[in-house]
Each structure stands twice: as C-alpha cells, then as structure tokens.
Amino acid sequence: MRRPTIKDVAAAAQVSLKTVSRVINDEPSVQARTRERVRKAIDELGYRPDPSARSLRSAQSYAIGLIYDNPNPYYVIAVQNGVLSVCRETGYGLQIHPCDSSAPDLAAEIVGLVRHARLAGLVLAPPMSERQELVNELVAHGIRLVRIVSSAADPQDGSACIYVDDRDAAYEITEYLIQLGHTRIGFLWGGKSHGSSWERHKGYEDALRDYGIGVDPELVVEGDYSFDDGFRGARRLLALPNRPTAIFGSNDEIAAGVLAAARSSGLNVPYDLSIAGFEDSPFSKQSWPALTTAKQATEEIARHAARRLLQEIREDANTAPLPNEGFSPQLVVRGSTAPPRPKG
Amino acid sequence: MRRPTIKDVAAAAQVSLKTVSRVINDEPSVQARTRERVRKAIDELGYRPDPSARSLRSAQSYAIGLIYDNPNPYYVIAVQNGVLSVCRETGYGLQIHPCDSSAPDLAAEIVGLVRHARLAGLVLAPPMSERQELVNELVAHGIRLVRIVSSAADPQDGSACIYVDDRDAAYEITEYLIQLGHTRIGFLWGGKSHGSSWERHKGYEDALRDYGIGVDPELVVEGDYSFDDGFRGARRLLALPNRPTAIFGSNDEIAAGVLAAARSSGLNVPYDLSIAGFEDSPFSKQSWPALTTAKQATEEIARHAARRLLQEIREDANTAPLPNEGFSPQLVVRGSTAPPRPKG
Numbered sequence: 001m002r003r004p005t006i007k008d009v010a011a012a013a014q015v016s017l018k019t020v021s022r023v024i025n026d027e028p029s030v031q032a033r034t035r036e037r038v039r040k041a042i043d044e045l046g047y048r049p050d051p052s053a054r055s056l057r058s059a060q061s062y063a064i065g066l067i068y069d070n071p072n073p074y075y076v077i078a079v080q081n082g083v084l085s086v087c088r089e090t091g092y093g094l095q096i097h098p099c100d101s102s103a104p105d106l107a108a109e110i111v112g113l114v115r116h117a118r119l120a121g122l123v124l125a126p127p128m129s130e131r132q133e134l135v136n137e138l139v140a141h142g143i144r145l146v147r148i149v150s151s152a153a154d155p156q157d158g159s160a161c162i163y164v165d166d167r168d169a170a171y172e173i174t175e176y177l178i179q180l181g182h183t184r185i186g187f188l189w190g191g192k193s194h195g196s197s198w199e200r201h202k203g204y205e206d207a208l209r210d211y212g213i214g215v216d217p218e219l220v221v222e223g224d225y226s227f228d229d230g231f232r233g234a235r236r237l238l239a240l241p242n243r244p245t246a247i248f249g250s251n252d253e254i255a256a257g258v259l260a261a262a263r264s265s266g267l268n269v270p271y272d273l274s275i276a277g278f279e280d281s282p283f284s285k286q287s288w289p290a291l292t293t294a295k296q297a298t299e300e301i302a303r304h305a306a307r308r309l310l311q312e313i314r315e316d317a318n319t320a321p322l323p324n325e326g327f328s329p330q331l332v333v334r335g336s337t338a339p340p341r342p343k344g
Numbered sequence: 345m346r347r348p349t350i351k352d353v354a355a356a357a358q359v360s361l362k363t364v365s366r367v368i369n370d371e372p373s374v375q376a377r378t379r380e381r382v383r384k385a386i387d388e389l390g391y392r393p394d395p396s397a398r399s400l401r402s403a404q405s406y407a408i409g410l411i412y413d414n415p416n417p418y419y420v421i422a423v424q425n426g427v428l429s430v431c432r433e434t435g436y437g438l439q440i441h442p443c444d445s446s447a448p449d450l451a452a453e454i455v456g457l458v459r460h461a462r463l464a465g466l467v468l469a470p471p472m473s474e475r476q477e478l479v480n481e482l483v484a485h486g487i488r489l490v491r492i493v494s495s496a497a498d499p500q501d502g503s504a505c506i507y508v509d510d511r512d513a514a515y516e517i518t519e520y521l522i523q524l525g526h527t528r529i530g531f532l533w534g535g536k537s538h539g540s541s542w543e544r545h546k547g548y549e550d551a552l553r554d555y556g557i558g559v560d561p562e563l564v565v566e567g568d569y570s571f572d573d574g575f576r577g578a579r580r581l582l583a584l585p586n587r588p589t590a591i592f593g594s595n596d597e598i599a600a601g602v603l604a605a606a607r608s609s610g611l612n613v614p615y616d617l618s619i620a621g622f623e624d625s626p627f628s629k630q631s632w633p634a635l636t637t638a639k640q641a642t643e644e645i646a647r648h649a650a651r652r653l654l655q656e657i658r659e660d661a662n663t664a665p666l667p668n669e670g671f672s673p674q675l676v677v678r679g680s681t682a683p684p685r686p687k688g
Contacts, residue, residue, distance in 0.1 A: 032387040039383065043376040063407070063439060063461060073417035080440065093461040095407060095437045096424065117407060117437040227630050256630060263632045283627065286571050286600060288607045 004045040012041035061120035063093035064309060067110060068125035069101040071226050072253055074281040075298055079148075082302025083123055090310050095119060101127045101193055107137040114143050121145055121309045123302065130195040135159055146309040148301060150196035154324045160312065162305045162325050166196045166278075169294040169329035170203025173248055173276050176292070176331060178211050181339045182246040182274060185213075188233040188258065190225040190250035197225075200250050200278060219244055223254070230257020238265050238273075245274065245340035252277035252284040255291050259336070270338035280332055289335030296329040348389040356385035405464035407437035408653060411454060412469035413445040415570050416597055418625040419642055423492075426646025427467055434654050439463060445471045445537055451481040458487050464657045465489055467649045474539040479503055490653040492645060494540035498668045504656065505668050506649045510540045510622075513638040513673035514547025514592075517620050520636070520675060521590045522555050525683045526618060529557075530588035532577040532598050534569040541569075544594050544622060563588050567598070574601020582609050582617075589618065589684035596621035596628040599635050603680070614682035624676055633679030640673040 010020045015038060022030045023038040030038075041047070066083050070076055080096065087094045095117055103109060106128070114122065121144035128134060129147035138145055139159055147161040154163060177185050187204045190197035201220075208215050221236055223229030230249050234257060237244055249255035255277030259269060267273045269289055277284055277293040284291040304325055311322060354364045359382060366374045367382040374382075385391070410427050414420055424440065431438045439461055447453060450472070458466065465488035472478060473491035482489055483503055491505040498507060521529050531548045534541035549559050565580055567573030574593050578601060581588055593599035599621030603613060611617045613633055621628055621637040628635040648669055655666060 036380070036384050036387060040380050043380060063437075073421040076421060077417040081442070084440070084442065091460065093407075093439045093457075095439050096428070098425070098428065113437075116435065227626070256627075260630060260632050282571070283600075286604060288604050 004047045006047070008045055009038065009041045009047050012045060013038045061118050061313075062091065063095050063117065063119055064306070064313075065095045065097055065113060065117065065119040065122045066125070067097045067099060067122055067128050069099055069127060070125065071224070072251065072279075072281070074252075074283070075279065078298035079123075079125055079302040082299040083306040085299075086303055086306035086310060090314075092120070092310065099128070101131075107134050110134075110138060111141050111143065114141075120313045123305045123309055124148065125302075126150060126195060127191070127193040129161070132157065144309065144312055146305045146312070148305050150194070150199045151326075152199065154326060156324070160308055160322070160324065162301055162308065162327065164196070164296065164301060165326060165328045166199035167203040167206070169296075169331065170200035170248075170278070171207045172203075172331045173278070173292070173294055174204045174207035175211070176333065177246045177248065177274060177276060177337065178207065178213065180246075180274065180337060182244075183213055184216075184219065184242065184244040184246070186219045186221070186234075186237040186244035186247040188230055188237075188247065188249045188254050189220070189222045190254065192222070194225070197250055204248060225251045225253055227253045227257040227260070230254030231261045232257070234258040234261035235265075238262070238267070246276070246337070247273065248276045250278055252279045252281040252291060252293055255293070255336070256283065256287055259287055259291070270336050271341055274337040274340070276337055278329070280329075284332075284334070287336075292334045292337040293332050294329035295332045297327060301327050348391045350391070352389055353382065353385045353391050356389060357381045405462050405657075406435065407439050407461065407463055408650070408657075409439045409441055409457060409461065409463040409466045410469070411441045411443060411466055411472050413443055413471060414469065415568065416595065416623075416625070418596075418627070419623065422642035423467075423469055423646040426643040427650040429643075430647055430650035430654060434658075436464070436654065443472070445475075451478050454478075454482060455485050455487065458485075465653045467646065467653055468492065469646075470494060470539060471535070471537040473505070476501065488653065488656055490649045490656070492649050494538070494543045495670075496543065498670060500668070504652055504666070506645055506652065507668060507670050508540070508640065508645060509670060509672045510543035511547040511550070513640070513675065514544035514622070515551045516547075516675045517592055517622070517636070517638055518548045518551035519555070520677065521592065521618060521620060521681065522551065522557065524590075524618065524681060526588075526590040527557055528560075528563065528586065528588040528590070530563045530565070530578075530581040530591040532574055532581075532591065532593045532602065533564070533566045534594035534598065536566070538569070541594055548592060569595045569597055571597045571601040571604070574598030575605045576601070578602040578605035579609075582606070582611070590620070590681070591617065592620045594622055596623045596625040596635060596637055599637070599680070600627065600631055603631055603635070614680050615685055618681040618684070620681055622673070624673075629678070631680075636678045636681040637676050638673040639676045641671060645671050 010017045023035050124147045129149050149161050149163050150166045151163040152165050152167045221233035223233050247258050249258050258275050262269050262273050277291045280293050280295040284293045354361050367379050468491045473493050493505050493507050494510045495507040496511045565577035567577050591602050593602050602619050606613050606617050621635045624637050624639040628637045
C-alpha cells in the first residue's frame with residue numbers, strides 16, 4: 001500500500017493543501033471544526049508528515065537533549081556549542097540536562113525527561129555515556145541516543161558513539177616528560193566515574209613501563225577533575241621527601257591547581273617543577289606559564305555526536321547503522337614543561 | 345460562564361476521565377477514533393487543561409528559552425544553572441539559545457525560535473535584555489519574557505526584569521582602591537553592547553569625582569569582557585610614562601588578563617600593581633594572588649528571573665504584575681590589591 005501524502009489528506013478532509021499544512025504546523029488561523037476534520041483524515045489515513053514539516057504530534061520531537069555531569073564550564077560550553085551548531089543547521093532545539101551521575105534513579109529521571117519534553121533523542125556525555133546498564137535501559141525504553149565515550153578503540157557494543165582515545169594522548173604527554181629527562185613524574189587522577197580518568201591513568205602507566213621506569217604508587221593521587229583537587233594533590237606530592245620533578249594533572253583544571261600549589265610553595269615552574277594538563281581549555285593558554293596539555297577537539301567531537309544523532313532521527317530505522325567515529329587528542333607543548341634541574 | 349473541567353470533556357466525549365487524560369498526555373494507548381472524539385470535545389468546550397497536565401497543544405510550551413551572548417563560560421553556566429533549578433521545580437524544560445547580539449535580524453531570529461520550539465517564554469540575559477526596541481518587538485509578538493538588566497534603579501519601563509546595580513558595586517571597588525592610597529587607577533571597559541559596561545564605568549568615574557581625583561582619559565581603555573582584551577589593555581596602561589598603580593578590570597576575565605600582563609612585565613602583584621575584577625568567578629579565587637572583585641550572585645539572579653517568568657506563564661494574564669527585583673554585587677577583598685609603593 002502506497003504511503004499517504006498530504007494531497008490525500010486534503011482530499012479526504014475536503015480542504016486546501018495550505019489548510020492541511022496550517023493544521024500540521026499548528027497555526028491558529030484554522031477554525032476548530034476544520035482542524036478536527038483535517039486531524040481526523042490524518043489519523044484515518046495514517047499520514048506521517050515529512051520531517052521538514054511540523055506535525056502536531058511530532059512537534060515536540062524537534063528538540064534533542066544533552067545530558068552531562070561535569071564541573072568544568074569550559075568543557076560543558078564547548079559540548080553545548082558543538083551540539084547547538086548542528087541543531088541550528090537542522091532546525092532542532094536543544095534542551096540541556098546537567099544531572100548527578102551518582103543519582104540512584106538516574107535512568108528513570110532521564111526517561112522521564114525525554115517523555116515529558118518529548119525529545120527526539122539524546123547526546124550523552126561522560127560519565128553517563130559510559131555506564132552500560134544505564135545506556136541499555138535508555139535504549140530499552142526506545143530512546144535514541146549517541147554517546148561520547150573515552151575509549152582506545154571502537155567499543156562496538158551495539159549503541160552509537162563517538163570515542164576519544166584519551167589513553168594514547170596521556171601516553172604521549174608522559175612520554176614527552178620522560179624524554180625531557182623526568183623520571184619522578186606525579187599523576188593526579190580525575191573523577192573515577194569518568195572512563196577518561198582510567199584511560200589517562202592507563203596511558204601514564206603504559207608509558208612509564210615502556211620506558212622501564214615503573215610506577216611509584218606514592219606519586220599517584222586520586223581526586224576529581226577540579227582545581228581544588230589539583231591543588232590538594234600537588235601539595236601532597238610536593239611534601240614528599242623525594243618529590244616529583246614533573247606532575248601530570250588529568251585535566252587543565254587540575255593542572256591549574258598544581259600551578260597554584262607550586263607558586264604557594266615558592267617553586268619556579270617549569271624549572272623547579274614541570275606541569276602538564278589535558279584538554280587545552282582556554283585558560284591553559286592564559287595561565288602563567290601556559291600549560292603543556294593535550295588538545296581535545298571537544299566542540300568538534302560534540303558536533304559529530306549531534307550530527308550522528310540527527311541522521312539517525314531523520315532516517316528510516318531500516319537503513320544501515322552509521323560507523324562510530326574516533327578522535328585522538330594531540331600533544332600541545334607550552335611553557336609549563338622543561339628538563340628537570342640537575343641534582344645538587 | 346463556568347470554566348469547563350476534564351469531567352465535562354469526559355461526559356461530552358462519553359469516555360472515562362482516564363481516557364481524557366491519556367489523550368491530553370498524548371499517550372499512544374488510545375484508539376484514533378476515541379482520540380478524535382475527545383479532542384473534538386476539548387475544542388468545542390474550549391477546555392484548558394491544568395498546567396500540571398500535558399495537553400497536546402500546550403505540550404510544547406512546557407519549555408522556556410534562555411537567550412544570551414556572553415564570552416564568559418562561568419557566567420553562562422551560572423545563569424543556566426539558576427534557570428534550570430527553577431525549571432526542575434516546575435517541570436519545565438530549558439532550551440538554550442546563545443546568539444549574536446549584533447545580528448541585524450535578531451528579533452526575527454528570536455521570534456522564529458520561540459514559534460518553532462513553541463516556547464512558553466524567555467529569560468533574556470544582557471545585552472539582548474537591554475535593547476528596548478528588541479524587547480518591544482518581542483513583546484509585540486506576544487512573547488512572554490523576563491529580562492536580566494544592569495541598572496542602578498528599577499527601570500520601570502513596563503516589561504518584567506531583574507536589575508543588577510553594577511554602578512554601585514563599581515563605585516565601591518574604586519572607592520576601596522582610593523582608600524588604599526591609589527590615585528592613578530586604570531579602568532578597562534567591558535563590551536559597550538552591555539549596559540553593565542556603562543554602569544561599571546559610571547561607578548568608576550563617580551567615585552573618582554567624589555574623591556576629587558578626576559578622570560584621566562589616558563587611564564581608560566575600551567575593550568570586551570575577555571582575557572585577551574584585559575591583557576592588551578593592561579599592556580597599554582603599563583607602557584605609559586606615568587603608569588597606573590592600580591587597574592580595575594570590568595570583569596574577572598579582564599582582570600585575569602591584567603594579571604598575566606603584569607607578570608609578563610615582571611611586576612609584583614599587588615605591591616607594584618593592584619588589580620581588581622568584577623563578578624567573583626571561581627577563578628578569581630584560584631588566580632595567584634586571588635582577585636579583589638565584586639560578588640555578583642549570578643545564579644541567584646537567574647533563579648529569580650526564571651521564577652518570575654514561570655509565575656507569569658502559569659498565572660492568568662489579569663492578575664496584578666509582580667514587582668521587579670534588584671540585586672547589588674558586594675565588594676570582596678582578596679590578595680590582588682594593596683597600598684601603592686611609596687615613590688622613589
């Protein structure tokens with residue numbers, strides 16, 4: 001049976017095409033009785049308007065949602081802007097939903113948001129995107145989503161994602177510090193709920209092992225992706241009898257905290273202490289000295305995630321799924337790193 | 345005539361209350377013909393569902409929009425979080441719309457956004473909120489909005505706003521610098537499209553005049569609310585034969601740029617140069633030394649704007665308009681300011 005067109009609706013309702021489109025677009029300029037007639041025809045024929053039109057029932061689904069839980073404003077704004085740029089190309093609205101990734105009923109909360117706001121789909125940022133059981137539950141509720149995850153390779157776990165190889169970039173940073181001559185390299189963790197924290201730590205360990213340096217547990221401190229934890233962690237490392245000559249903070253906020261701790265201890269950066277961050281946040285260029293870091297194309301990554309989501313929303317379910325895409329952050333060398341001072 | 349209730353609809357359509365609410369909530373579990381009957385009854389009776397329900401036609405209007413144009417991620421995130429906290433209390437979604445305040449067809453763009461996404465109303469942040477002709481045009485299109493504006497007093501221009509007394513706070517900061525003994529006080533403008541830039545500059549000038557110091561035009565530099573303009577402006581002021589002993593940056597980003605410029609010129613802050621910012625951004629506490637600034641309760645201000653908007657959306661148009669509310673940023677003294685070094 002041929003798919004009904006707007007012409008069929010107009011004929012069945014005995015109105016003009018313009019009137020049908022007015023009803024589809026929910027314009028007020030149509031009389032109640034006429035509107036009813038058109039809606040009746042739409043239902044009886046099972047007419048599905050073209051995605052570029054605005055059907056009464058699907059109108060709400062011309063917005064997508066962005067779910068995130070991240071303390072770093074620069075990261076959040078970059079993700080928002082990336083998704084928004086695609087929303088604008090395609091005429092979709094963006095609803096934002098920062099949430100608490102540790103909330104016990106998170107899946108129910110997100111399902112509620114999607115139903116309530118009738119969102120066409122979701123871009124899931126870390127760490128929510130990396131919790132398989134959560135993702136499965138959302139998918140089981142028929143929610144379309146694309147995830148941004150940290151992974152050294154395509155997870156190929158069946159649900160769409162854009163993956164970022166944090167491990168490789170962290171390896172590069174650590175390797176660079178080793179090549180400068182550092183052997184006592186401290187590492188400050190990001191939040192363990194983030195896959196990127198584990199991946200960055202893995203890259204740090206792999207590089208040390210590959211260069212035969214080995215991992216000294218006293219040089220590794222846990223914490224969150226925040227300035228304060230960077231400050232605290234660095235104070236602890238700098239208080240060690242045999243303190244590190246370089247500290248790798250898992251993101252730029254942490255590294256900025258390390259920089260403040262170094263200053264408060266009267267250390268000259270980079271000559272007394274080398275510092276590296278991760279993400280290439282605007283302030284990593286603005287700090288003094290500017291931070292060596294890994295350039296993560298956050299806005300571009302978010303753009304790809306949104307593009308992928310909107311392609312899936314607008315295509316028929318039975319077209320072949322698109323491939324996942326991978327990104328690799330690149331080492332950016334700035335003034336905060338230098339060879340260690342010769343001993344004595 | 346008595347306002348029709350859901351019971352009247354159920355009676356007219358000869359269905360159960362539950363069925364009516366299913367249709368109102370756009371649940372799929374209702375047969376097409378039944379749904380039509382209920383919709384017909386709703387239209388004929390002119391039934392308006394309770395805001396807590398989700399009517400088919402008003403469903404889209406359970407989202408509000410936030411319109412802003414600001415380069416400062418900390419400010420933007422604070423405004424978003426303030427509005428979101430109220431959206432969550434009331435079950436509304438938030439669509440974000442950063443835009444270019446200098447776009448020629450901005451009014452048309454915003455009207456299009458509201459219609460397209462069927463937003464129930466808007467929170468307008470500066471500078472859009474401060475452009476009277478733009479605001480008038482939006483109101484003329486029947487768009488409900490609440491503005492966040494910079495003003496020393498209630499503008500009382502007929503449209504709802506939350507106003508922030510930047511002038512008074514800028515006066516306080518300048519007065520504090522004067523009381524420390526500074527007479528050569530530089531001022532770095534924020535973007536002139538922002539009312540707050542003019543108000544903060546006015547506060548600076550008023551304080552100088554009141555203390556009989558007078559304004560030296562060579563100490564005042566124009567720019568935007570950005571780190572880079574703070575850096576550039578400070579370099580220019582520090583190159584003066586008779587350079588200022590204190591610089592007041594119109595926001596913390598500018599002040600951070602001044603701090604970087606001072607460091608790159610080998611100046612000791614605060615002893616060679618005092619620096620003050622505005623806004624109390626997180627990094628104003630994190631910089632070294634921490635910045636003297638004015639604490640602006642951005643999140644709280646946004647919360648009040650959203651609460652005001654949602655009250656207006658949910659109340660009948662014929663209830664008395666709520667009063668506008670004013671906020672005054674408070675001086676916060678930190679390590680970046682000190683008395684000037686005695687000459688020679």
